[in-house]
Each structure stands twice: as structure tokens, then as C-alpha cells.
Amino acid sequence: MVFLTPLFLIGLLAAAIPIAIHLIRREKPPKVMFSTIRFLKKTSKKLVLFQHLQQILLLLLRSLVIVLLVLAFARPLIDRSIARLLDVDPQSAVVLIDLSMSMQYGETFERAKTEALDIIGSMTSGDEVALIGFSDGAQLVSDFNSDLDSVRSTINEISAAGFGRTRYLPNLRLADQMLEESRFENRAVYLISDFQAADIEAFDETWKLAPGVAFTGIDVGLEESTNLAITDVRSPERLLENASEQEILVRVRSTGTVYLQEGDVSLIVNGEVIDRKSVDLGDRSEEVVTFSTAFETEGSYYGEIRIGGDAFEADNSYYFTVDVLPKISVLTINGEASENWYDDEGHWFGLAVGGAERSPFELVNLTPGELNEAVLRQSDVLVLLNVGNLTDDQTEIIVDYVIEGGALLVAPGDRVDPVSFNNQFESVAPALLEAQGLPNGNDYLVIADYDRRHPILRPIESDWSARFQGHWRLSPTQDSEVLMQFDNTEPALVERQVGDGSVILFASAMDLEWNNLPLQSLFLPFVHETLRHLVQPELKQKAYSVGDSFSVNLDENAGSVSARAPNGDEIIFTNTDFITQVSEPGFVTVEAGGAEMRFAINTLPEESNFARMPVENLFDSIINPDTNPIKSREVQNEQLAEELEQPQRLWWWILSLVMALVLVEALIANRTYR
């Protein structure tokens, strides 16, 4: 049996009133002094028993009258009827539970589970329920299931919210698609979330739920929250040894709904607290904290910025890595050395490589005759500046050096004999020298095009305005790559991978004899990036956000690769590219080819923002105008119940029974009491 106005059932407590009066009065009946009670005591025991029965009967009658009156006001309805009707109109429902990081605040996640269980509790047998636990994507999907106990178990098995970002739209679309294939016409979506405002902008006003799909948003977020979040950290990713002190900038912001003014920030490097500073936002919404520290020795450093003093622990750490590399040893063979700097072929190149106070390079200058294998093997990169008179032995040493992993940069000038060069370096040169290209008069060439995605040229955004009055016409080999072209379409910079090494051929000299490139501002970065590219592998990204997919294998030749997630669990790779997706912040530790490296995984700053949006806004955005009337299951049930209750009119029969019982009570009471 169900009741249309069940609040009246509170009145059932009044049924205890006759019993209470009976018990109270039973303790204190009026005393009557009487001459003798011998004639009272002689009354039949049956009569006394009957008298007690009468009293109990009266008691029951009075309580029953109250109970029936309460039941009549509660408007009862025979359960079978509504059950039958509900069976006729069963529901297909999708329950979406927000598992994003913000749901970790306080007891928000527990409330969400409770609400989900309540929704399942409101279902009737025959309904089917699907479950989606989501953040940026659907983390948990349970297809439609009529076994409500099974759905409850699934909900109870969700242990905690994750670290992902809230994205409503794709998950609502998924729910909508699932409902398209549901069995019943009565369809509903329940969204349980803290309704962060951060994702509301992603809503496309043109997308709506399918017509007829009811939507219910259940807000489990807190009206008041306090949080300090790290919204940005600027730290170096790669340094060379003996670099100066580095500044690490940390941007701290109060992102709760209640302003939090004070906190503290710590810098931790390799597990050791380096510095700790207090933060006082004062009347600002954010503050930048600056740490200074040195990363002097070669190696990898694992840093953490940790914030304290707020109520939300999940976003209090920011992780980063710093790789410190050794200096690059550069061996320069100067084919046109001179006492006078303006005649020296290597003057400008030397300034670019070793001129800075803390140069990342160690430069060794030799003449072609001084080149030998011992010197060459101690160098990371060999640079041939207008060298045209190398012996065949020297050439052979260079070729072997390159094939075994060495790096070679060639900038030929007027002293180079193309035939000799081509013969000596054919096996490693990216291109063959055809002939010198010397424009007539004041004519000159400029760089017209270059590969902007190449590691050398990508960081150099400046306009290439250098003028080339002289150059070598190049004939690139098949396995080489042209990185730069003159405006006459001839190659200007060509690269070739040979064996384990690589060679770059510049089509002009690196002094002022053939061009004015050394006078350009981009000359120094061009030289630095070219040398670094030849020696060091490309800087690979080692910082990601929660939910990003990335490959942990930075060295394709590393061989075996194993990795552990931030929580220490081993990551099982299902692909040969060692691509993984990490769902929690921290360091992913990778062992590849005997070397260990770490990837920093950080939370998304959007999830730290607890600004909220009204559920109604979301409702208005996604509900289909054709869904009419938009009724919750409860409203539908109430209306159905009222329609059923009208013909039954149980209350009328109950009131009639009450009248009869009142008459019976009056008759019995008249025999028993005044």
C-alpha cells in the first residue's frame, strides 16, 4: 500500500495517546473511602476479566480510530494498482556520477554515492539503469541492467573520485546515445556532480538531449569551499652543467568559493625541502612566489612544489623535472686561419660558440694538419670551416667517427675543392658540391624557405635577412633532408643521418667573405641550435597533465622499457610504442636501456576552481524543448497515484469504518465508564 500524502502518517504517533492516558490514569485512579469492599471482591472473576477485556477493547478501539483517521488523511492506495501501472511504464535511466578531482573535496564524493544509491532505491522492479562514472571521459560504464542490486554493488565498489577534469558534454552525449538503444520509452538522465562552472562554456547550445529524455541534476557540491591552487609553474626543463642559479616561479591563487588569504609554498628537489615560503594574498586573487636554486651537477632532478594551508589536498603538489647535461665539446678545424680576425675563417664562429660567459660549449680550434683521431674522439662535434686540404687518412678518420655516432658540421668556402670533397666525403656528406655560385655584381641570395618544424630552426622565429654573395651549389643525396633553401631554390642547409651519426652541410662559409650571416642576430642561436641538435637528442616533453596519453620511450634504441605509475604500480603496456595514460599526479618512473628517467604528471588547474554554476543553467542548456511535459519520476508517480486513488476512495471506506467504530466505542464505554 502506498500513500498520496504520507506526511500525515506522522499522526500515527497520536495512536499512543489513548495508551498513554490509560497508563497515566491507571496509576492514579480516584480514591473512594467505602464502608466495605467485601461485596466488590465477591464479584465474579469472569466479570473482572471481562471488565479488563472491555478496557483493552476500548483502548484498542480508540487507538484504532486514530490510526484509521490518520490513514484516511494520508489517502491510501492499494499497492498492486500502482505497481501494475508502473510496470506498464517502466523507466530506462542513466545515472552519471562525476568522478573528477574536485569531487574529492570534503565528503562530496560520499554524498554523490549516497544520492546515486537513493536514485536506485527509487527505481522499481522492471526499470533498467545504466551507470557512467566520468571526469573528462567515461571512466566507468555499466550498461543497462534491470538487476538493481547489481547496480548498487557497482556504485558501492567505486572507491574514490579521480584526478581528471570535469567534462559534462561528451558524457551526456554518451548517456543520450545509450538511451537511444534502451528498451523503454520512459527515459531519464540523472547527473550527480558538484557542478563546477569551469566546464559550462564548453556547452554547445545546439546540442540537446533527445526528445522525451528527462534530466535531473543533483548538486552535491559545497556552497562554501576554501582552496589554494598552483595555477602555473615556470621552471627550466634542461640545463647544462655549471649553469647559474635558476628561478622557479610559482603562481598561487585562491580558487575556493570562500577567499583564503594565507598559505605556504615549499620547493622540494629530489625529496629534499630546498625552501619554504609563506604566501599572503592580501587583497589580490593570486600571488607569484619565486624560488632560486642551482642545478649544478650533471643529471636529472625531480622537483615538487607543494602548497599547504588549505582544505583541498588533491591539487597541492606540482611536479617538474630538470635535466642537467654536460657541456658540448666542439672541435673546429679552421681551413683559413689568420692572425687578423677579419681574415680568420673561424673568428665569428668562435665568438658564437665560446663568447658567452657561461657557454654551454668547450671549443677547441685546430688547423687541418693538427687533426688526428685522438683529438677527434674527445670531441662531441667536428666543425669543418672552409677546410679543403685534408688527407685521405684524416678523411677516413672523420668518416669512421661519423658512422660510429659522431657529429659533423661542414661550412665550405672558397678553399674547398669540390672534386676532392666529393670524393673524400661522398659516403657521409648530405650533398655533393657542384660548383661555386657567385652572383654577378651586387646581386645576392637570401634564405627563402626553411623547415620551421625542424629542431634547429623551430626556435628561430626571426626573419632571415642575411645576404649571400657566394655559395656552393649542392646536389643533395637521396637520404638527406634539405632544411633550408635560397631564393633560387638551391639548398642552403642539408642534413644526413649516417650510421649512428649525423652530418649537416651549410652551403656557404661562416665568415663575412661570402655572406653577412655572422652579423645577424640569429647567427648565434643558429650555431647553438645546430651544434646542440647534432650532439644532443631533441628535447622531449617530460611534463604532462593527468589524463594525457604519451610515450615513455624517448630513446627508440633503448630496448627494454619498464615503467611505474605515481602510486608505484607497474604500468602494463599494450602497445609497442609504450604509450600510456596516467590518471593521478606524481612522477612516472621509467627504466629504458638501463637509464632511469621520470615524467612529471600534474593535475589540471581547472579542477581546482570551485566556482559553481546553477543546475538550472545546465538543465536549460541540454533539455530538449520537445520533452514536454518534463516530469521527474516522482511527479509522474504522484500523478499516476492520484489518478488511481480517485476510483478506489479507500479513505471514504476508512472514514465509514471509523464512524462505526466510534459508535461501538460509545456503546462499550457507556457500559464501562461514565
Add this chain to the structure above:
Amino acid sequence: MSESLNFLDPSVLAGLDNLELRARVVVEGFLSGLHKSPNRGFSVEFNDYRHYQRGDDMRHVDWKLYARSDKFYIKQYEDETNVRCVILLDTSASMAYSSGGASKLDYGVTLASALSYFVMRQRDAVGLITFDDEIRDYIPAKCRQPHLMHILRTLSKLKSGKKTNAVKPLTDLAASLNKKSFVILISDMLDDEERVIRTLQNLRGMGNEVITFQIMDDAELKFPFNEASEFIDMEEGESYITSPASIRKAYLENLNEFLSYCRKKCQSSGVDYCLLNTAMPLDEALSSYMAKRSKSF
């Protein structure tokens, strides 16, 4: 008659503090209604003769009559015809019960006073015994006027006592009576009625005239209670919680059985029995006495 009855209304009488006055009002009021009563002729001067019996004192032989009739007649003197009346008044705790008007004890005191006055007015001797579980007051029967005042003073000071034990005073009285007497028991008989009536029978068997006035309150006779109450026995102190309406019928049956037993047993043994309701006038009691007195003496 109706006016006199008003004076005999117990509730009116209860307003009179002076017990003598109360007794006089009762008796005079009663007598004024008996203008032509056939009982008016009895007198202390009444004479009679009886045949001589062996053992009679020869000094009492009427020699003059013997001279005329040649038979021995014994002359009965005036003092032999006087009544010795002993009133036994129950003052037990149950007699103090009242449902609103005069209590049973008040009613009994008024009745005893009126009877004493009435007896003394007839030049008879009257005595008084009050008792509960034992004899509280004992005034021997005399017929002098100051004696009446003694009785009335005693009655005016009466207070209800403890349990009822009418057997003991009746037994003691039987042992002390050496002449035929008029024994009046005023009690509610809420005692061991079987033993009481047996004792009364013994008294009657000794040649005494015995009249029993059983006084009951109107509430005792009708049991008009309705509300569930705790009834407390005034003598025993016992309590009994009940709903009176439901047991009224059974109560009245039990009570009538008791009263019927008392009445039948008394009547069967020659003991006059009169049930008095404290709500009824006292003339019934006086009439009862007078009828008995005239018949017996």
C-alpha cells in the same frame, strides 16, 4: 403527617447540635402523628393476675381475690411490667461512611437518642452499649431522668472506632441480663453476620425481645458510582480498583444476598429486623419499635 415527617428527615436532624432536642423533635413529631393510635393505652400502671405457681412468693398472693374466688392469684406489680431496654450501637469505622448527608453513625446516634428519649418517656429503663471490636461505653439501664442526659452526653461524644465485632458485646450483654429485656441492636451488620445473628438468636432464646436496625447508606444500597476508582475499605484498609458501572449489578446482587440473609435469619429466629436507609426518615424505626413494644409488653 407530612409536616412531622419533615422533622424526621435525617438531613434536617443532622443540623441540630443538641442531641436532646434532636431526640425530642423526633419523638414528639412522631407521636403527634399518632392521635388515635390503638397503642396509646399501655401504661406503667397496668396490672394483671396469673395463677399461682410453685415457688412464687406467698407475699405476692392477692388475698382479697382469694377470698372472693377461692383461688390463688399472684398479683403482678407495676415494676414488673416496666421495660428494660438496652440499646447496642455499633461505632465501628464502617458506620462512619456517608455518601453526602448524615453518616450511618450520625443516623444511629439520632436513632439511639430518639429511642432512649422515647423509652424514658414511657417510664421504661434504658441502657446503652457502644462498641466496635470491643465495648467502648456501657451505661446500665435505668429510668431516672438524669440518666437520659447521661446517655445523650455519651452519644454526643461518640466517634467512629475500628472493626466491627458485635458478637462480643451481645455475648457480654446476654451474660449480664437477669431479666427479660428489650435489646435493640443498631448496626450495619458488616461483620460476621452469621455469628452475630446466632448471638441474637441466643438472646432471643433467653426470652429477650430483640430488634435489629440495620443501617445502610443510600450509596451502599444503590452503588451509584460510575468512574473507575480505587475503593478503600474503611475498616480493613484494603483497596480494590474497579470500574463500578461494570460490576454494579454483581455488587447489588451480592449486597441483596447479604441483606436477605440477615432478614430471613432474624425473622426465622424471632428477631425483629428493620433495614434503615440513612436517606429515609426515622419514623419507620420508631414505628417498628413501638409495634414490637406494644406486642410484647
